[in-house]
Amino acid sequence: MFQFTSTQLEWQRKAREMAAAVMAPRAAETDRTEQYPWEVVGAMRDAGFMGMTIPQAYGGKGASCLEAVLVIEAFSQVCAASGRIAVESNMGAIGAIMKYGTEEQKQLGARLVLDGDKPAICITEPGAGSSATDLRTTATRHGDHWRLNGEKHWITGGGVSRLHLVFARVMDDGMDRGIAGFIVVGPDVPGMTIKRLYAMGIRGVPEGHITFDNVEVHTSMMVSPPGGPERGFAGLMNAYNAQRVGAATVALGVAQSAYELARDYALKREQFGRPIAEFQGIQWMLADMSVQLEAARALIYKAALSGTEFPDILAAAQAKVLASDMALKVTSDALQIHGAVGYGRALPLERMLRDARMFTISGGTGQVLRNQIASKLLGHKLPQTRDGYLKHPIGSGSAS
Ligand SMILES: CC(C)(COP(=O)(O)OP(=O)(O)OC[C@H]1O[C@@H](n2cnc3c(N)ncnc32)[C@H](O)[C@@H]1OP(=O)(O)O)[C@@H](O)C(=O)NCCC(=O)NCCSC(=O)CCS(=O)O
Numbered sequence: 001m002f003q004f005t006s007t008q009l010e011w012q013r014k015a016r017e018m019a020a021a022v023m024a025p026r027a028a029e030t031d032r033t034e035q036y037p038w039e040v041v042g043a044m045r046d047a048g049f050m051g052m053t054i055p056q057a058y059g060g061k062g063a064s065c066l067e068a069v070l071v072i073e074a075f076s077q078v079c080a081a082s083g084r085i086a087v088e089s090n091m092g093a094i095g096a097i098m099k100y101g102t103e104e105q106k107q108l109g110a111r112l113v114l115d116g117d118k119p120a121i122c123i124t125e126p127g128a129g130s131s132a133t134d135l136r137t138t139a140t141r142h143g144d145h146w147r148l149n150g151e152k153h154w155i156t157g158g159g160v161s162r163l164h165l166v167f168a169r170v171m172d173d174g175m176d177r178g179i180a181g182f183i184v185v186g187p188d189v190p191g192m193t194i195k196r197l198y199a200m201g202i203r204g205v206p207e208g209h210i211t212f213d214n215v216e217v218h219t220s221m222m223v224s225p226p227g228g229p230e231r232g233f234a235g236l237m238n239a240y241n242a243q244r245v246g247a248a249t250v251a252l253g254v255a256q257s258a259y260e261l262a263r264d265y266a267l268k269r270e271q272f273g274r275p276i277a278e279f280q281g282i283q284w285m286l287a288d289m290s291v292q293l294e295a296a297r298a299l300i301y302k303a304a305l306s307g308t309e310f311p312d313i314l315a316a317a318q319a320k321v322l323a324s325d326m327a328l329k330v331t332s333d334a335l336q337i338h339g340a341v342g343y344g345r346a347l348p349l350e351r352m353l354r355d356a357r358m359f360t361i362s363g364g365t366g367q368v369l370r371n372q373i374a375s376k377l378l379g380h381k382l383p384q385t386r387d388g389y390l391k392h393p394i395g396s397g398s399a400s
């Protein structure tokens with residue numbers, strides 16, 4: 001169905017080569033030690049995978065979203081942490097900066113990422129997860145600086161990332177002007193403290209709780225999409241749709257490997273005097289796994305090709321919903337096919353199941369993304385607040 005260009009196939013080939021040579025041998029150790037894989041990141045940087053989507057004018061390779069997806073898929077098949085690093089060094093924060101940033105911001109972002117930094121996107125707060133527009137971190141103007149105050153949590157890369165794109169509420173003249181992104185470059189930023197949060201899966205990439213206590217950001221480091229802070233959230237989330245596709249791809253890669261292990265194991269494991277692959281119960285599990293994998297892959301590639309600058313909101317949400325649900329089921333069934341040895345730590349099945357678990361939560365939960373999909377299908381804003389439908393009743397044509 002998808003006819004890849006020679007450039008796309010070349011990215012895929014190079015990524016598979018690096019995955020086998022560099023990432024596969026280190027994946028279990030990265031998970032066990034919970035240490036960020038700096039050595040792998042160095043190899044990714046040297047091979048041009050960090051910042052591959054950055055335009056050539058800024059030193060990147062100008063790669064497309066689909067090319068990044070092919071790379072992320074190859075990495076994630078052997079190491080989900082490497083896949084996630086490839087997502088965040090090509091999508092999310094860096095995508096938003098390269099699209100909406102000033103010349104100075106683009107130069108800065110490109111330099112950091114091409115040097116090997118995996119940026120952090122800082123949206124979620126203790127009081128604002130799914131309801132991200134309720135975020136309370138403020139940026140208050142003081143002369144030629146903004147002062148950031150607030151808290152972010154579950155920030156991927158917290159403690160290892162240098163470039164942070166912090167979503168904050170712009171307060172000017174005591175008025176709330178909307179939401180913009182603020183570039184904060186670590187590691188040592190006065191007023192910014194980061195504590196690690198220990199997670200179930202993808203343990204090689206730390207999650208962080210970040211506190212901003214009067215953190216000073218020069219006015220030149222505010223990233224404001226067209227329309228200013230009033231439209232800032234929508235613009236920044238438009239860029240974020242690429243990262244949703246990237247996250248879906250990590251889930252796909254992990255699930256693909258789990259499926260392959262299960263298929264191979266079913267062919268060689270014998271019970272009742274015959275390979276368990278001869279049992280119809282196992283055959284149908286494998287068949288369902290392959291169907292779900294192919295469907296998710298097709299939606300992901302379609303989403304990567306959708307939109308103009310960034311994937312379309314509907315296509316990105318559909319791909320992520322399917323891929324994240326699929327990865328939970330496929331990794332769990334793959335472990336099941338292995339029986340007790342799948343549950344053990346000697347094989348990577350239990351790691352794959354843990355690694356796959358995050359994707360129905362991060363980057364918009366399965367429930368919230370279904371709301372977004374339904375909103376697009378119905379052509380209507382589907383407000384989630386108690387009084388939302390009083391303002392925008394379905395059928396009123398007041399919002400879409
Ligand atoms: C968007 C939500 C936070 C719901 O909040 P609201 O109901 O207050 O907001 P909306 O009116 O729906 O949206 C405001 C405005 O923004 C536009 N918008 C929203 N999302 C997108 C998008 N993805 N692409 C383009 N535009 C978008 C929306 O159309 C509105 O514009 P108009 O005013 O109508 O013109 C909630 O639905 C939501 O998305 N919650 C999830 C938050 C989330 O994804 N957080 C991710 C944090 S980063 C992360 O988890 C990294 C891990 S990873 O694996 O990548």
Ligand SMILES: Cc1cc2nc3c(=O)[nH]c(=O)nc-3n(C[C@H](O)[C@H](O)[C@H](O)COP(=O)(O)OP(=O)(O)OC[C@H]3O[C@@H](n4cnc5c(N)ncnc54)[C@H](O)[C@@H]3O)c2cc1C
Nearest residue numbers: 121122123124129130154155156358362363364365367384
């Ligand atoms: C591993 C990991 C990495 C992450 N990385 C980042 C990052 O780098 N940057 C960042 O900013 N954030 C990050 N996050 C945070 C992530 O975006 C949030 O966890 C997510 O948006 C959900 O918010 P929450 O956890 O507060 O859940 P809540 O919003 O509290 O939701 C709790 C439950 O209620 C459901 N729910 C909420 N609202 C609705 C609704 N309207 N309809 C139906 N159900 C609803 C949810 O689906 C969920 O099941 C990460 C999270 C994880 C787990």
